Amino acid sequence: MGQVKTVELKNVVEALEAGKLPESSDTVHVYDQSFEQVDGSSVVMVKTGTEKFLVVAGDGTLFDSLQGEAVENGKVCSLTHENGRVLNEFFVYTKPQAFGTEIATMGLGDRLGVASPGHIETVKGRKVKPILAQQSVRELTLLNRTMTDILDAATFAVFQEGYKDGFGADADHIKLERDIEYALGLGFSFLTLDCSEQIRNDIEGATAEAIEKEFADLPVDRKEYFQNHYLNKSFDIQGLTVSFDEASLHKNVLVYGEAIDFMEHVYNQYIQKADKAIDFEISIDETETVTAPEAHFFVAEELRRRGVTVQSLAPRFCGEFQKGIDYIGDLEQFEKELHEHAEIAKYFGYKLSIHSGSDKFSVFPIIGKYTEGLLHIKTAGTNWLEAVRVIAQVNPDLYRRMHVYAEDHFEETLKYYHVTPDLTSYAPLDDTSDQDLPLYMDNDASRQLFHVTYGILLTAKDQAGEALFRTEFFDTLMNNEDTYRNGLVKHIGRHLDLLGL
Numbered sequence: 001m002g003q004v005k006t007v008e009l010k011n012v013v014e015a016l017e018a019g020k021l022p023e024s025s026d027t028v029h030v031y032d033q034s035f036e037q038v039d040g041s042s043v044v045m046v047k048t049g050t051e052k053f054l055v056v057a058g059d060g061t062l063f064d065s066l067q068g069e070a071v072e073n074g075k076v077c078s079l080t081h082e083n084g085r086v087l088n089e090f091f092v093y094t095k096p097q098a099f100g101t102e103i104a105t106m107g108l109g110d111r112l113g114v115a116s117p118g119h120i121e122t123v124k125g126r127k128v129k130p131i132l133a134q135q136s137v138r139e140l141t142l143l144n145r146t147m148t149d150i151l152d153a154a155t156f157a158v159f160q161e162g163y164k165d166g167f168g169a170d171a172d173h174i175k176l177e178r179d180i181e182y183a184l185g186l187g188f189s190f191l192t193l194d195c196s197e198q199i200r201n202d203i204e205g206a207t208a209e210a211i212e213k214e215f216a217d218l219p220v221d222r223k224e225y226f227q228n229h230y231l232n233k234s235f236d237i238q239g240l241t242v243s244f245d246e247a248s249l250h251k252n253v254l255v256y257g258e259a260i261d262f263m264e265h266v267y268n269q270y271i272q273k274a275d276k277a278i279d280f281e282i283s284i285d286e287t288e289t290v291t292a293p294e295a296h297f298f299v300a301e302e303l304r305r306r307g308v309t310v311q312s313l314a315p316r317f318c319g320e321f322q323k324g325i326d327y328i329g330d331l332e333q334f335e336k337e338l339h340e341h342a343e344i345a346k347y348f349g350y351k352l353s354i355h356s357g358s359d360k361f362s363v364f365p366i367i368g369k370y371t372e373g374l375l376h377i378k379t380a381g382t383n384w385l386e387a388v389r390v391i392a393q394v395n396p397d398l399y400r401r402m403h404v405y406a407e408d409h410f411e412e413t414l415k416y417y418h419v420t421p422d423l424t425s426y427a428p429l430d431d432t433s434d435q436d437l438p439l440y441m442d443n444d445a446s447r448q449l450f451h452v453t454y455g456i457l458l459t460a461k462d463q464a465g466e467a468l469f470r471t472e473f474f475d476t477l478m479n480n481e482d483t484y485r486n487g488l489v490k491h492i493g494r495h496l497d498l499l500g501l
């Protein structure tokens with residue numbers, strides 16, 4: 001830390017020594033809500049330039065535990081993983097928790113590690129709890145981030161905002177048992193088990209003969225286990241009648257059987273054995289197979305039969321839930337099926353989970369109506385797009401360079417995301433004034449262009465190995481923190497308003 005900064009922070013230390021909340025100055029911003037006093041120590045979060053620190057003074061175990069640079073009789077501490085764990089030890093509200101099925105939850109994936117303060121402001125006073133740490137393995141891989149990074153970002157944001165109403169941490173789209181073990185060991189409170197590898201999409205297109213032959217080859221006890229429970233019976237779900245003939249039963253057994261076995265295994269081996277409550281979510285949304293309501297019932301009934309308790313389940317809905325843009329499909333069909341999915345979820349006592357929930361404004365009223373405001377909804381990319389909007393507003397030159405790079409590298413992202421933007425549908429960059437650059441964040445195609453190129457843009461390096469955009473991107477964002485915060489409050493607030501939360 002430079003000499004200049006320690007001089008600036010001397011006043012903060014003096015105020016803390018006197019047990020007082022320091023005041024912000026021209027060069028040091030004090031996050032008032034973060035001020036805490038415990039066993040003779042006083043601590044607060046500050047920002048100088050584009051960097052944030054914890055400043056602690058006084059004596060006692062908190063002062064001794066936080067690691068930092070001595071400034072007068074205080075310490076100036078970087079936001080390290082170790083200092084985040086110290087905050088967890090002294091302030092329980094900085095640790096993630098599970099919420100169960102009695103309140104709506106919203107996944108607020110933050111690919112940058114700087115969005116959570118705006119998310120916290122957005123949810124205050126609403127009937128929803130924030131899952132502030134939520135990144136899929138795909139996002140972590142594309143960003144070279146770790147699960148520890150996203151937990152730390154949430155810890156420091158909650159401390160900065162003095163937010164004491166609880167938050168969650170979702171290890172999202174987890175497919176491997178080693179990742180489950182690692183995430184739960186780190187203290188994640190929410191596990192989204194992605195079963196797309198176990199779901200047999202090939203069965204969807206198979207002939208009736210092929211399905212019958214494969215089913216016939218199953219062990220006798222397995223066939224009897226399913227046929228004795230489902231065949232030629234009707235199940236009444238709040239007025240929705242579900243029944244299976246041989247063809248439909250055999251198809252569902254083959255499509256979902258292996259996935260359900262995996263769900264049961266993970267529940268018994270990890271969720272049941274966890275040292276704290278875990279919100280367990282089943283994700284069958286990222287598959288080619290649309291989840292028909294009767295298939296949703298089949299999966300849920302099997303979980304019930306096997307004693308597996310889940311807090312939320314994400315089906316693959318009809319139509320398209322593409323990243324960062326509104327719903328694509330027949331609204332009437334969607335409403336009919338969403339209603340059925342919601343009734344099935346209610347019947348089995350868990351929340352319906354809406355993945356790729358960003359920007360699905362046309363269907364939010366339908367979702368809010370039939371889930372009666374008890375759901376889990378996941379967003380992530382839209383929070384990154386609001387950051388890109390800020391860049392377009394305040395640093396047009398950086399935006400232009402990122403836009404060109406994203407277009408040049410767009411094709412590389414299609415192996416990770418299913419998006420189908422028409423990149424000729426928006427105005428050419430050279431024809432767009434600086435003033436109009438933010439409008440690209442209102443166009444579906446340019447939204448998706450940036451939505452899926454986040455990893456490429458934030459890890460791109462020049463020939464000297466220096467970051468092409470990352471450093472300037474984060475400096476710009478940190479110098480315009482309130483603009484980003486207010487943009488999130490407005491944009492995510494619109495999501496919650498339309499959902500009735």
Ligand SMILES: O=C(O)[C@@H](O)[C@H](O)[C@H](O)C(=O)CO
Nearest residue numbers: 136138355356357378379380
């Ligand atoms: O992009 C990702 O991998 C995640 O954000 C994933 O899509 C997440 O589960 C989600 O649905 C966010 O909207």
